[in-house]
Structures are given as structure tokens and as C-alpha cells.
Amino acid sequence: xxxxSRRHAEIRQMLHDHMSASVTDLADRLSVSAExxxxxxxxxxxxxxxxxxxxAAALPHAVGEAPxxxxxxxxxxGKRAIARRAAQDIEDGDSIMLDTGTTTSYLARELLQKxxxxxxxxxxxxxxxxxxxxxxxxxxxxGELQGDNGAAFGNSAITFIQRFNVRHAIITAGALDPLTxxxxxxxxxxxxxxxxxxxxxxxxxxxxxxxxxxxxxVNVCGxxxxxxxxxxxxxxxxxxxxxxxxxxxxAIASIPP
Numbered sequence: 292x293x294x295x296s297r298r299h300a301e302i303r304q305m306l307h308d309h310m311s312a313s314v315t316d317l318a319d320r321l322s323v324s325a326e327x328x329x330x331x332x333x334x335x336x337x338x339x340x341x342x343x344x345x346x347a348a349a350l351p352h353a354v355g356e357a358p359x360x361x362x363x364x365x366x367x368x369g370k371r372a373i374a375r376r377a378a379q380d381i382e383d384g385d386s387i388m389l390d391t392g393t394t395t396s397y398l399a400r401e402l403l404q405k406x407x408x409x410x411x412x413x414x415x416x417x418x419x420x421x422x423x424x425x426x427x428x429x430x431x432x433x434g435e436l437q438g439d440n441g442a443a444f445g446n447s448a449i450t451f452i453q454r455f456n457v458r459h460a461i462i463t464a465g466a467l468d469p470l471t472x473x474x475x476x477x478x479x480x481x482x483x484x485x486x487x488x489x490x491x492x493x494x495x496x497x498x499x500x501x502x503x504x505x506x507x508x509v510n511v512c513g514x515x516x517x518x519x520x521x522x523x524x525x526x527x528x529x530x531x532x533x534x535x536x537x538x539x540x541x542a543i544a545s546i547p548p
Contacts, residue, residue, distance in 0.1 A: 298323070299335060302348070306341060311349035365393075368546055369499045369523035374398040376544035377461065377497050377521045383407050385458045389417050390484045391442035392463025394497045396420070411455045411490075413448050413483060415441035430455070437479075444479035449486050460491025464498045466505035467526070469533040472514045474507035481509035485516075493518050500524035514539050 301321055305312050314332070318325045336343040341350060374397035381387060384407045389395045391414035399420040402408060406425045412418055413432040422429040434448035462484040465475040473496055475481040488494045494517050503526055514537035520526075521542045526534060534541055 295331075299331060299340075302328075302331060302335065303340065303350075306348060306350045311344075311347055313347045315346075317348070366499050366501060366523075367397075369544075370394045370397045371401075372544035372546040373497050373499060373521050373523050374401040376542055377495065378402055378404070380493075380495075380519075381405060381408075381459060385409075386411075386455075387459045387461065388412065388452060388455065388457045388487050388490055389414065390462045390480070390487050391417070391437075392497075394463045394499065395461060398461065398497060409457070411452055411457060413443045413452070415443075444483055448483060452483075452486055452490060455490055457491050459493050459495060460487050460489075461495045461497060462487050462511070464496050464502055464511065466507035467496075467498065467502050467520075467530060468504070468506055469529040471510055472533075473511040473517070474505075475509050475511055476507045478509050481511045484511045488512055488516050495519045495521060497521045500526075503527055503530055513537070 298321055302317060305317065305320060314325050314328050317328045321328070332341060332343050332348050335341045341348045370393060373394055377398050378401035381402065383405050385405070386409040388411040389399065390412070396414065396416050399417040402421060403424060408421065408425070408427045410417070410421050410427060410429045411432070412429070413434070415431070418429050418431040421427050432443045432448035432451040434443035434445040436443055464473045468474055475484060496517055498520070500523055514534055517537065517539045519540045519542060520534060521544065523544050523546060525531065525543060526541065531541070
């Protein structure tokens with residue numbers, strides 16, 4: 292492979308990993324000039340390999356893709372491993388409440404192997420995945436539908452799920468902070484997640500390591516409200532200590548090589 296082909300392969304890999312990249316970032320990462328990158332992108336765009344935008348580039352399928360779909364592909368292996376581990380604690384006939392999120396959507400796919408589940412959710416993706424199969428009963432909350440992830444939020448959705456008591460209450464998280472606990476970026480999502488946790492005999496957060504140590508605007512709950520965290524890597528020391536102090540069990544999923 293000559294130098295030009297190798298550089299083009301590296302550009303494609305960077306765009307695959309990050310969905311898009313600026314000319315400056317590509318030039319810095321590949322240790323070439325911005326003008327060299329612009330020539331590369333022009334050639335690759337002419338061959339239909341990429342889409343060239345002002346000062347940046349992206350893979351063709353990434354443009355116009357919904358943010359939720361993009362997030363489904365971020366750390367997909369880790370999220371699948373977390374979902375498989377979380378599914379091990381769920382038995383045929385169990386009742387489950389799930390909020391919307393990429394990791395809970397992966398969990399729904401793992402739960403296709405179970406039978407006779409009762410599922411309560413605000414996610415149209417999870418509802419579609421688990422309804423009408425394996426003798427499941429699926430109850431979907433109504434309310435204002437969010438365009439990005441196809442989930443219902445607001446007072447109607449919260450009032451609906453408050454009518455249920457389930458065995459497993461499982462949420463995702465936008466951030467896990469050693470001082471404040473579980474946090475999210477959106478008030479409606481945080482309020483819904485907090486209500487989900489209050490309805491379960493067992494309260495679980497499923498989230499990957501990228502959320503460790505992050506800060507987010509809205510608090511969902513302190514770690515004292517949780518029974519278990521299922522994740523894909525050992526939490527850093529300060530977070531591990533906060534979880535242990537709150538008696539939160541940490542289950543670390545193994546990711547296949």
C-alpha cells in the first residue's frame with residue numbers, strides 16, 4: 292500500500308470512529324498539512340467514499356442519521372456486553388421497567404431470549420423489540436414523543452409508570468459522578484429515570500465506562516437509590532469508593548476479544 296492509499300485508509304478509519312472530522316483534526320492526527328488533507332478529501336469525495344463539508348468530512352451514511360442511531364453505534368461492543376450481563380439477572384416471567392437509552396435498547400435485544408416478560412417502558416424501540424414475541428406483555432407510557440429517540444416523556448408518562456411495581460427497574464445514565472451520583476443532561480429524561488428507579492424491587496443502572504466521572508446538568512439520584520451498576524470497565528478509585536459506600540454492587544461485563 293502506497294503512502295496516499297495508506298493515508299486514505301486512515302482517514303476512513305477516523306471517520307468511522309468519530310462519524311465526522313475537521314480538516315484540522317485530520318491534518319494533526321496524520322501529521323500532514325491541511326492542504327494535503329483537502330486534496331485527499333477532494334479525491335475521496337469524487338470516488339463517493341466520503342462526503343466533503345465545509346472544513347470537515349463525514350462518511351455518507353453518517354449524514355442525516357439520527358443522533359440516537361449514531362449513539363447506538365458508539366462503543367457498541369461494550370454496550371452489547373453490558374446488556375448480556377444485565378440479562379443474566381432476569382428470569383422468564385419477570386417484570387421489568389426500562390427507560391429509553393442505547394444500552395437499554397441493547398438489553399431489550401438480549402431479552403428476546405427470555406419468555407413471558409412483563410415490560411413497562413417509554414421507549415418505542417424497546418416496545419417494538421419485545422412486544423408480540425415469547426409471550427411477553429409490553430406496556431408503553433404515553434406522553435410527548437421525543438423525535439430523537441422515539442420515547443415518551445412528561446407528566447402523562449410518569450403518571451402511567453407510577454401504576455406499576457416491577458421486579459427490575461433499569462435505567463441508563465448520562466454521567467456518574469462520585470459526589471452527586473447518577474446524572475443526566477435532560478430534565479424530562481432525568482425525572483422519568485428517577486421515577487423508574489422508585490418502582491422496582493431491584494434498581495439497576497446500565498452504562499458504559501465513558502460516563503465515569505462526567506458531570507451533567509440534572510441529578511437523577513444518589514448512589515443510595517441503586518442496588519447494582521452493570522458496566523464494561525472497573526470504575527476509577529473515587530467512583531468505586533462512592534459506589535461501595537452506598538452498597539452498590541458493581542458487575543463488570545466481559546467484552547469478547
